Amino acid sequence: MRKTFVCILFGIAFSFFNCSNEGKKEDEKQASSKMPVxxxxxxxxxxxxxxxxxxxxxxxxxxxxxxxxxxxxxxxxxxxxxxxxxxxxxxxxxxxxxxxxxxxxxxxxxxxxxxxxxxxxxxxxxxxxxxxxxxxxxxxxxxxxx
Incomplete structure (x- = not known):
């Protein structure tokens, strides 16, 4: 039971981390597309x-x-x-x-x-x-x- 609870917490934390990285990557992509070329x-x-x-x-x-x-x-x-x-x-x-x-x-x-x-x-x-x-x-x- 304890292992299952730790795995669920780890899964939730990983999904939040992954979502926040996707937002950063999208922000970086938008910023670089606006730069002079x-x-x-x-x-x-x-x-x-x-x-x-x-x-x-x-x-x-x-x-x-x-x-x-x-x-x-x-x-x-x-x-x-x-x-x-x-x-x-x-x-x-x-x-x-x-x-x-x-x-x-x-x-x-x-x-x-x-x-x-x-x-x-x-x-x-x-x-x-x-x-x-x-x-x-x-x-x-x-x-x-x-």
Whole structure:
């Protein structure tokens, strides 16, 4: 009789615990669905092809905030000083589009190149990676006259 009573109490406690967790999960799901969403309109990678050393390549990564709250890009960093990002400093409202301009200077960069640009925002996950890639051919050497 005592074992049965303990089992019933345990069952009731477990069902209350399970119900309270379901409510928390539902609250978390609702909160995350309302967060800003950084959605790229094109690819996260841009192949600039083959260029001559010294050329500067620019590309706009277009994106949209598909969340319910304003999207704030807090910082953007690049894997190399030769790659410079420009981004909007003001919040991007729900369903608004904008872009991140990335400029790659190929001076003193010869051969295959892959540059990573990390976007930090108030999203889940908190960062997104973009890539520029291509090949830089060496600039021709000036002819020496004898």
């Amino acid at each position: 950084f959605a790229l309109l094109d690819s996260a990678s841009f192949d600039f092809g083959t260029i001559q050393e010294g050329a500067v390549v620019e590309h706009d990564f277009k994106f949209k905030n598909e969340g319910e709250y304003p999207l704030i890009l807090s910082n953007i960093s690049s894997s190399c000083g030769c790659t410079t990002p420009e981004w909007p400093k003001e919040p991007i409202g729900p369903n608004e589009t904008s872009s991140i301009k990335v400029r790659f200077d190929s001076k003193n960069k010869v051969g295959p190149q892959v540059k990573t640009i990390t976007v930090y925002a108030n999203t889940e996950p908190a960062n997104t990676e973009l890539r520029l890639k291509g090949i830089v051919n060496a600039a021709p050497k000036p002819a020496t006259g004898k």
